Amino acid sequence: MNPAQFRLEGVSKVFGDQAALSEVSLDFKFGQHTAIIGPSGCGKTTLLRLLAGLDAPTAGKVLLDGRTLSASGRVLVPPHSRHIGLVFQDLALWPNLSALDNVLLGLPGLRHARSRVRAQALDALERCGIPDLAHARPGRLSGGQQQRVAIARAIAVRPKFLLLDEPFAGLDLVTKDALFDQIAALCRALGSTVILVTHDPAEVAQLCERVVVLERGQVVESGRLGELLQAPQSSLLRRFKAHQQM
Numbered sequence: 001m002n003p004a005q006f007r008l009e010g011v012s013k014v015f016g017d018q019a020a021l022s023e024v025s026l027d028f029k030f031g032q033h034t035a036i037i038g039p040s041g042c043g044k045t046t047l048l049r050l051l052a053g054l055d056a057p058t059a060g061k062v063l064l065d066g067r068t069l070s071a072s073g074r075v076l077v078p079p080h081s082r083h084i085g086l087v088f089q090d091l092a093l094w095p096n097l098s099a100l101d102n103v104l105l106g107l108p109g110l111r112h113a114r115s116r117v118r119a120q121a122l123d124a125l126e127r128c129g130i131p132d133l134a135h136a137r138p139g140r141l142s143g144g145q146q147q148r149v150a151i152a153r154a155i156a157v158r159p160k161f162l163l164l165d166e167p168f169a170g171l172d173l174v175t176k177d178a179l180f181d182q183i184a185a186l187c188r189a190l191g192s193t194v195i196l197v198t199h200d201p202a203e204v205a206q207l208c209e210r211v212v213v214l215e216r217g218q219v220v221e222s223g224r225l226g227e228l229l230q231a232p233q234s235s236l237l238r239r240f241k242a243h244q245q246m
């Protein structure tokens with residue numbers, strides 16, 4: 001067994017009569033940034049929520065390093081015990097707390113000395129390039145700065161896996177590029193591995209070595225983007241390839 005590896009084994013997730021994921025089996029290896037792409041409603045966010053432990057699979061198992069985290073309807077290991085950091089499109093920052101306090105919320109403070117936890121949070125803000133905004137509330141920050149606070153909160157725990165769900169939707173291209181570069185540098189420095197959800201194959205090449213394409217809750221292809229584009233199976237990659245050739 002490889003060290004630090006997320007695994008989905010025959011995972012299905014059903015909401016009412018809607019199958020969001022159907023018998024998905026996938027590995028996410030430590031050290032290999034992976035993007036999950038696919039059309040709207042294909043199950044990308046559902047997959048990330050199952051990895052995070054925010055939801056349990058209806059059937060199948062989620063494992064980390066061979067340990068069962070969730071199985072058939074039950075979350076056995078909660079999100080804060082999974083060595084993950086999370087940044088979702090809805091950044092979920094608390095508007096009435098400062099940037100620093102938002103980052104502190106992501107740290108398991110009770111297990112450490114207060115000053116050490118604070119230093120860790122300040123270090124995360126510094127690494128994200130916003131140490132001077134520690135005492136600002138989210139409402140006074142730009143979209144890009146809020147994104148940096150959310151990233152600081154996610155990396156403050158020095159996660160093995162950083163789970164990103166369309167974290168830069170709505171930002172201009174320049175800010176988006178800068179944030180992708182910053183995440184790549186942070187992951188190198190902290191030894192974290194990204195699992196990125198996006199609609200956009202163009203974002204994959206910026207950060208990820210591997211791509212998994214979902215359609216209607218199933219994996220239709222996975223591998224390196226450049227290799228998949230040589231003979232794309234999914235309509236998304238076929239359209240992307242045609243667009244690139246225009």
Ligand SMILES: Nc1ncnc2c1ncn2[C@@H]1O[C@H](COP(=O)(O)OP(=O)(O)OP(=O)(O)O)[C@@H](O)[C@H]1O
Nearest residue numbers: 015018019020038039040041042043044045046047
């Ligand atoms: N909590 C829920 N209750 C009911 N149905 C849900 C729930 N979450 C997801 N679904 C359904 O599951 C399917 C997959 O949703 P999911 O959000 O995972 O797709 P997605 O690929 O992330 O979409 P998008 O790119 O638009 O964010 C959709 O049909 C969605 O309506």
